Amino acid sequence: MAKYLIKRVARSFLTLFIVITIVFSLLRLMPAEGYFNNYDKMTPGKIERELELLGLNDPLPTQLARFYGKLLQGDLGVSNRYRVGVPITEILRTKFPLSVAFGVASMIISLLFGIPLGAWMARRKNKWPDHLGTIFIVFIEAVPSAVYYLFIQMYGTDIFGISMLFSRDNPRTWILPVISLSLGDIAYYAMWLRRYMVDEMNKDYVRLAVAKGVGSRDLMMKHVFRNAFVPLVQYIPSSLLLTLVGSIYVESLYSIPGMGGLLVSAIQAQDNSLVQALVIIYASISILGMILGDILMTLVDPRISFAKKEGAR
């Protein structure tokens, strides 16, 4: 296990290193105007001097080494256009807690609804709850989230009689963003839980238990559900972490001043350093989520041992 973990983490660092290097190098290809907020008014001489000052005229490896040096000290650079001269870590500090609140809320909601829905569909397989649930899942899985979010916002605000935009003090404006964030995960949990439970119900030990007269409720909760839930565990950390850093789409739809909306603002402002920092953060977070998912799997299911699987490949 320890050997596997070390290998797994080392590989993730390699991935992260490659990703950061590529992101950094690619963003150097962008026009220099993304580093100044009054580019149009500057003379070519001044631009040259400023670029020199920012170290952007140095060869790429030098710049990269300097960037890594700063990154290790937790310095992500300074925003150049979005909020001029403010360190990026400073910008993130105010945005992060809000995204965390939304992330946690939507995860609780999606587990609270998705799992009972999946279990219910599996128990009433091929009856109306199953069909109804399937329609819901197909709709959520197939239609781009960008589309149904809009409808939730458009009609939801009419129904609840609230404004389209989020305001921190009005608790009712939390409802729609949290619902929007949860729907995808509800469908995901329900779909897979149903499938794994149906698979589990067809196994011999379950048949034997039925034949022996184990009560259907006990059997479902103690055996079928527990076994079927294991594969889903792997997904939870990624899902939580990614909502922690904010849903890009939902946050900017409701103007929630969180991390997700920030990426959209940074892109629209063409703030190269901020885009770079956010892309790196998103990549690291999702890599971390995958590691945690794998570890959680081994903890939940004693049968899974990655060390062994690694050897078999």
Place this chain on the structure above:
Amino acid sequence: MSKFSNADRKLKNLSEKELFSFAAQNPDDAERIGYTDYSYWRSTFRTFMHRKVAVALLIVMLLLLLFTFIQPLLPGQASPNEIFFQEGGIALSNQGPSAEHWFGTNNAGQDLWSRLWAGTRTSLLIGFSVAIVQAIIGIAIGVLWGYVRKLDFFFTELYNIFDNVPSTIVLILLSYIMKRGVITMIFAMSITNWLGMALFIRNQILMIRDRDYNLASRCLGTPVHRIIFKNLLPYLVSVIMLRMALAIPGAIGSEVFVSYIGLGLPIEIPSLGNLVNVGRTLMMSPSLRYQLIFPTLIVSIITISFYVIGNSFSDSADPKNHV
């Protein structure tokens, strides 16, 4: 001498050539013994036809596809970028649906009906291209990865590194850096999504490459390409088709998303993404909501259809479901 019958005497008189001649072979007779009425594709088709919802959606989809392509040829269609003017030279902007403009006009005074169909064409073009690129690269790499033992380590490590990179981030980054356009969009989406297809094909090929029938085939000297195309890939048709079918709604969804964050196609190239996005900005005023509802309706029909058709087809293509 009575041992020699008449027939024996006759045989003795025949020449070698007459004795040993080839018997006529009739291929039809040969077929007659082992003949069954089973045809894989016919069975797949028959199983698929039993799924009423999928068949209905397939018909809707075919009609829609057909219509998107013949729409510009119909008489009296406006060009998607043509601006209409009121009397007095003001652009005919934000007019609700009418007899003249079936789906109304947008902010710039362009006909939404023709923009919508042009947008559907663009988005389907992106979707199909992404699906085809994914299939080609995914199958090629997956086959190499699974069949050539020496490459397994290399590709597995490569996969482990790149699978961790979130595809949304790649999409955003590439659209941010590259010039906006259909090609960029297809490139940015294709660069990551073949990974899943390649991994799946690799795993399957690893499982079936050493089964007895393939071993026998190899011993008989079947060339590698024939083993791959005749023995291995037909096994995977259902999964390949499913992944291709799901890539299309995925690509349309990504396009809508990228347009929303401001990195989509330029407004002169109508696409479902930028139409939805224009509609979104007008959502606040109920009288203009038609500009959001029409494009989203088309997006939903297309994505749901491909999703359901893909899943039903892949179920039907599995021979286990043919009985």
